[in-house]
Amino acid sequence: MEAPLPEINETxxxxxxxxxxxxxxxCHGVRDENGKFPMTEPNPLGKQFIEIxxxxxxxxxxxxxxxxxxxxxxxxxxxxxxxxxxxxxFKDQDxxxxxxxxxxxxxxxxxxxxxNFNPPLDDKxxxxxxxxxxxxxxxxxxxxxxxAYKARPLNGIWATxxxxxxxxxxxxxxxxxxxxxxxxxxxxxGTTLNTEQVGFESNQDGNSFLFxxxxxxxxxxxxxxxxxxxxxxYTQTQAESNEWRDYTEEERYQLIEYMKxx
Numbered sequence: 182m183e184a185p186l187p188e189i190n191e192t193x194x195x196x197x198x199x200x201x202x203x204x205x206x207x208c209h210g211v212r213d214e215n216g217k218f219p220m221t222e223p224n225p226l227g228k229q230f231i232e233i234x235x236x237x238x239x240x241x242x243x244x245x246x247x248x249x250x251x252x253x254x255x256x257x258x259x260x261x262x263x264x265x266x267x268x269x270x271f272k273d274q275d276x277x278x279x280x281x282x283x284x285x286x287x288x289x290x291x292x293x294x295x296x297n298f299n300p301p302l303d304d305k306x307x308x309x310x311x312x313x314x315x316x317x318x319x320x321x322x323x324x325x326x327x328x329a330y331k332a333r334p335l336n337g338i339w340a341t342x343x344x345x346x347x348x349x350x351x352x353x354x355x356x357x358x359x360x361x362x363x364x365x366x367x368x369x370x371g372t373t374l375n376t377e378q379v380g381f382e383s384n385q386d387g388n389s390f391l392f393x394x395x396x397x398x399x400x401x402x403x404x405x406x407x408x409x410x411x412x413x414x415y416t417q418t419q420a421e422s423n424e425w426r427d428y429t430e431e432e433r434y435q436l437i438e439y440m441k442x443x
Contacts, residue, residue, distance in 0.1 A: 186339065186376055190438050197439030200432055204414045208234045208332035211443070218334055225320070228313040235329040242360075242409030243330065244347050251280035252327050258282055263289075280327065288316070336443045342380035343369060349394050349407035352380030353440060357433040360411035366393045379437055 201211070210219045210232055220229040238245045250256055257276035260267055266285050271277045295307055302310070315321030330346055344350040351367045352375060370389035373382040394407040401408070410416075417425045418432065428436070 185374060186441055189442055193435050193438040194442055195439075196432075197435035197437065200418060200428075200436050201439055204418050205335075205436075207414070208236060209335045210234070211334065224313065224315065226308070226313050230312075230314075231334065234332045235324075235326050236332050237326060237329045241330060242411065243345050244349065244404060244406035244409070245328075246404040247346055248328055248330060251278060251283075254278075260285075334443075335440060338443060339379050339441045343367075343392070344380070345407065345410060347404060347406075349392070349405055351383060352378040353437050354378035354433060355380070356410065357416055357428055357436060359416050359427060360408045363394075363407050365395050365407070366391055368392070377434075377437075379441065 201209075212218055219232040221232050223229050238248060257274075257278055259275070260271075260277050260282060263282065263285055264272060266289055267277060267281065268285075271281055295302055295310070317323050338344075338353070342352060344353065344356050348369070350356045350363060351369075355363045355378070367383040368385055368389045369381075369383075369392050370387055371381045371384045372387070373384070374380075375382050392405070393402060394405045396402055413425050417427050420426050
């Protein structure tokens with residue numbers, strides 16, 4: 182079977198690793214020399230988890246619609262038949278946040294499936310299936326900031342185009358450009374991997390559609406913006422003079438080569 186990526190240029194990847202450590206690793210954790218990711222403090226069961234950095238919307242600057250859908254009071258919903266299953270603090274509210282509804286519904290679906298086991302699962306087995314995570318109502322941690330996006334480790338990032346949480350950027354190369362220079366539209370649905378810029382080729386083969394980040398008048402389409410994740414650390418690095426500057430073309434491809442190894 183043919184490998185999806187060509188042989189890695191180790192020299193270029195090594196330089197990209199340095200750039201990644203200087204600019205990206207503060208949000209996107211990487212394995213240390215022992216193969217371990219940065220980990221959280223142990224929970225009451227002594228379990229640790231990969232540390233995930235939450236970046237506030239006003240800092241990351243990417244399209245806010247997905248996160249705001251969960252916290253915007255104007256989008257609260259009538260819980261209907263689910264009212265009795267809500268946390269106590271929400272049961273008397275006419276409408277509740279979408280995030281609360283989603284958590285409640287998914288939790289009850291999971292609970293129903295767990296109760297179908299025969300013989301029944303004990304508490305230890307249930308905790309194991311839950312990955313030893315405690316829900317908030319049982320003492321687990323609350324999300325530190327709902328108006329934020331998770332910056333996960335980038336392992337396998339070369340295979341997950343298009344990029345940003347809304348898929349508005351077609352390649353890693355485009356993501357490393359200042360956001361004002363990124364393509365405003367591209368076809369989604371192709372299966373041919375661009376191994377140089379890392380993303381899928383924009384073509385109309387098969388079941389494709391045209392993704393637009395702006396409308397015909399050039400106005401941003403809510404939910405489709407490809408802005409943000411731009412500037413210091415995101416698309417710029419610090420020069421020897423301590424001034425911030427855009428990545429050079431060579432540096433972009435060095436970073437890409439390194440991210441192919443993750």
